[in-house]
Structures are given as C-alpha cells and as structure tokens.
Amino acid sequence: MSQFRRLSDKMLASPQITVADVAAAKEQGVKLIVNNRPEGEGDDQTPGAEIKAAALTAGIDYLEIPITHAGFSHPQVAQLAEALERADGTVLGYCRSGTRSTLLWALARASLGDDPGTLAAAAAEAGYDVSPVRPAMDALAARR
Template sequence: MFRKIDDRTYASPQITVADVAEAKALGIAVIINNRPEDESDDQTPGAAIEAAAREAGIAYHAIPVTHAGFAAWQVEAMRKALDQAGDQPVLAYCRSGTRSTLLWALAEAAAGRNPSRIAAGAAGAGYDITPVRAQVDMLAAQAG
C-alpha cells in the first residue's frame, strides 16, 4: 500500500487508523494528509488519523490539495513538513497517492533537488509527475 518514492518518503492512497500501526512499524516519523475533508463518503476523517498518529508518536500535518491544483503555500508547507522529519521516514497520502506525490515533487524541486531524479523516484513508485513537470523544472532552476 505504501509506495516508496525516495530514500525516506512514501506516498499512499487513503489510509485508515489501522494503517497508522503499519506506518509506525516502518519507522514513519511524519504523516502528511493531502486530502480535503469530506472528499468522499468512504474516507477516514483526518482527525481520526491525526489522533492515531499522535498516539503512536508520529507527527501529523494536514495540507489539503483539491483538484484545482497546487498553491505556493502548499508547496512551502510540504517542504516544512519534510524538513521537520530530517532523515526519518515520511508518509504522505491522498485518495490515490498522486496528489501527494505531485506535491512532494514540487517541494523537492523548491529545495533544489534534481528534476530528473524527482521524476525517476515518482515513476519507480508508479506515479507520473508530467502534470507538474514544467513547475518542477522551474522551481529547481529558481532554487539553483
């Protein structure tokens, strides 16, 4: 269920409270929820995931992303959450894992990471960053 996109980052479709225990077993230090609340009837509420994460000693951040796209504040918030984790593993989730992966790609580019490596990491986990590749290239160039 959790797909590894780089040395410390996993993306996942919607998780449940029970999945938090699996995240803990993997050593996940931070869970990032990229799903807006009430996006669908079958999603576990963010508050339930947050409570389970905190109980397990895992930091939790909600950075909701709608299908409208990505804003600068979301990229910055994702970057801060990734930085908070240091070298410890991070799990980001949304409905399918795609928005989480795309936001991760933008945040990594904003930190000056190599766009080709970002794309390769996402592809290795089964995600395609083509929808944001131009922005990834631009952010990486600006971070230079």
C-alpha cells in the same frame, strides 16, 4: 490496508489510509503523516481527525495540507518543503490515490533544489506520473 510506495529514502506515498495503517506506518519508521486529502472528499475517506488521533497516540506527527481540484499553490509547496526539511525520519503522504501526495512531494523537493529528472524517475518507479507538474518542477528547481 493501504500500500505505501517508496518515493525516496525518507518519503512514502499512499492511497487513503485507515487508523489501522498508522501502526503499519510506525513499523516502517514513519515520523510524520501528511494528509493531502480535503475532508469530505469521498465516502471511502477516514476522517482526518481519526488519523491524527491515531498518529499522535502512536508518537507520529501529523500535518494537513489539503489539495483540492484547484491544484497546487506556492504556500502548499513551501509548507511541505519545510516539513520535509524538519522531519526526523520517514514521511508518509496520503490522498485518495497517492498521486496528489506524490506531485506535492515532487514540487517541494524541486523547490529545495532536487533534480526534476531524478524526482520524476523515482515517482515513476513507485507507479506515479509527475508530468502534470513537470514544468513547475523545472521552474522551481531553476530558482535554486
């Protein structure tokens, strides 16, 4: 079972989840699962189609925004920002370790005008370091 880490009152991040974790997510009020892991990235990976099927069966929406070694793009940030704005409840993002999900969340929230310092502190409290994307967070927040 994965350990969900709270980034905000409406966002959780997690390492790779399994089909069994979907039930735990539902119990915690998750309304949307966001898969940030490209298919076939590792042998430890539950296929996204299996997570999606379990999520939809449980009444949880599912979205794929795969983040590769190439990094983050504006369309990925915009896609998560829109999903966060539309989510009617808690969102769970996952990848191999939870780091890419956290970084994408921080970028998306900064693009929506949240304070980068507050986002960085929340990520650190959950055990994640957003310093690799902090300059981008600052730039996105400054546009608001």
